[in-house]
Amino acid sequence: xxxxxxxxxxxxxxxxxxxxxxxxxxxxxxxxxxxxxxxxxxxxxxxxxxxxxxxxxxxxxxxxxxxxxxxxxxxxxxxxxxxxxxxxxxxxxxxxxxxxxxxxxxx
Numbered sequence: 001x002x003x004x005x006x007x008x009x010x011x012x013x014x015x016x017x018x019x020x021x022x023x024x025x026x027x028x029x030x031x032x033x034x035x036x037x038x039x040x041x042x043x044x045x046x047x048x049x050x051x052x053x054x055x056x057x058x059x060x061x062x063x064x065x066x067x068x069x070x071x072x073x074x075x076x077x078x079x080x081x082x083x084x085x086x087x088x089x090x091x092x093x094x095x096x097x098x099x100x101x102x103x104x105x106x107x
Contacts (some may be wrong), residue, residue, distance in 0.1 A: 010044055010103045012084075013075040018048060018099065021071060025060035026050040026097070036102060041082070043104035052095040059093040066098065078103045 015028050030049040036042070052061030065085045068088040080103055087098035 010018070010078045011046055012103075013078065014046055014080065014103060015048060017073045018050060019031065021068075021073075022050070022052070022060045022064045023064060024088065025057040026052045026064065029096075036104075041081075041104040043102060046099075046101045046103065047086075048099045048101070050097045050099065052097070053091055057089070058093065058095045061097055064093060065097055077102065077106055079106050 002058045011031060011033050015031060019026055020030065027050065028048060029051050030047075032047045033044045036045045037084055048060065050064075052058050069084050071083075073083070080101055082103040083099065085097050087096075089096045
């Protein structure tokens with residue numbers, strides 16, 4: 001699915017912000033997006049899967065999951081209107097988080 005430049009930029013900026021919020025302990029393993037619009041806003045719904053492997057990384061992933069909904073993200077030209085962890089899977093020394101977010105264009 002091809003997105004316009006501004007939407008692709010929102011996905012890139014959000015992914016980078018999530019890796020940064022995990023202090024570099026997480027890595028993006030899957031990312032999808034779908035255009036979204038309301039009567040007054042346009043944006044994108046994102047699904048991002050992050051993996052954290054090893055004790056320190058898992059601890060960072062758990063910390064990210066615990067406060068993600070409280071965090072403010074500064075994305076140039078976009079607002080993160082909603083973000084949450086929708087699935088958390090911990091197997092052996094790997095934590096996987098599925099994160100869903102809605103970004104809207106800041107007009």
